[in-house]
Amino acid sequence: KNEVEQSPQNLTAQEGEFITINCSYSVGISALHWLQQHPGGGIVSLFMLSSGKKKHGRLIATINIQEKHSSLHITASHPRDSAVYICAVTLTYNTDKLIFGTGTRLQVFP
Amino acid sequence: SQTIHQWPATLVQPVGSPLSLECTVEGTSNPNLYWYRQAAGRGLQLLFYSVGIGQISSEVPQNLSASRPQDRQFILSSKKLLLSDSGFYLCAWSSGSGNEQFFGPGTRLTVL
Numbered sequence: 001k002n003e004v005e006q007s008p009q010n011l012t013a014q015e016g017e018f019i020t021i022n023c024s025y026s027v028g029i030s031a032l033h034w035l036q037q038h039p040g041g042g043i044v045s046l047f048m049l050s051s052g053k054k055k056h057g058r059l060i061a062t063i064n065i066q067e068k069h070s071s072l073h074i075t076a077s078h079p080r081d082s083a084v085y086i087c088a089v090t091l092t093y094n095t096d097k098l099i100f101g102t103g104t105r106l107q108v109f110p
Numbered sequence: 111s112q113t114i115h116q117w118p119a120t121l122v123q124p125v126g127s128p129l130s131l132e133c134t135v136e137g138t139s140n141p142n143l144y145w146y147r148q149a150a151g152r153g154l155q156l157l158f159y160s161v162g163i164g165q166i167s168s169e170v171p172q173n174l175s176a177s178r179p180q181d182r183q184f185i186l187s188s189k190k191l192l193l194s195d196s197g198f199y200l201c202a203w204s205s206g207s208g209n210e211q212f213f214g215p216g217t218r219l220t221v222l
């Protein structure tokens with residue numbers, strides 16, 4: 001079993017829909033990251049959070065430390081949101097080490 | 111502002127040939143530097159990280175090595191490439207351990 005699990009693996013949506021991507025982890029963490037990878041391969045850091053909730057534009061990330069679970073929400077989705085979304089965690093015993101989920105491929109159609 | 115560069119962007123190499131991938135960071139000093147690999151259909155995996163010049167930590171035993179000859183330069187090398195070395199190699203930097211990491215554009219390596 002992977003230490004970081006994401007669901008769903010693939011997601012398709014119509015423009016304007018509300019989207020939720022889930023991430024569960026089984027290790028002790030100091031922080032959780034949400035990353036976005038575009039088709040060319042480049043990766044952008046969206047959020048780094050250790051508790052509660054963060055919002056940036058149409059993106060919202062939440063984390064429940066007790067349940068070891070995080071969600072990434074996209075409101076009013078747009079075709080330009082199409083990308084792979086990756087959850088990663090920073091380990092408490094080695095804060096230089098990120099453990100990654102395998103990603104969720106999102107396609108938003110107009 | 112800080113920027114991170116990687117080159118080459120793409121590389122096709124025969125099995126058994128050497129490898130050198132370079133990563134440089136501008137606009138910051140004493141960054142932590144990281145090499146990751148993303149194999150086809152798999153998640154990202156940390157290969158090496160460095161918290162200072164000449165300091166390299168290896169996460170995965172393999173035929174790759176890393177060096178940090180200058181503060182903002184991180185090099186990934188191999189003496190003899192294997193087919194299994196194919197993948198997308200990403201360099202990243204952070205301002206310190208546990209801080210947000212920022213990724214470079216990546217190098218796509220194909221070993222034939």
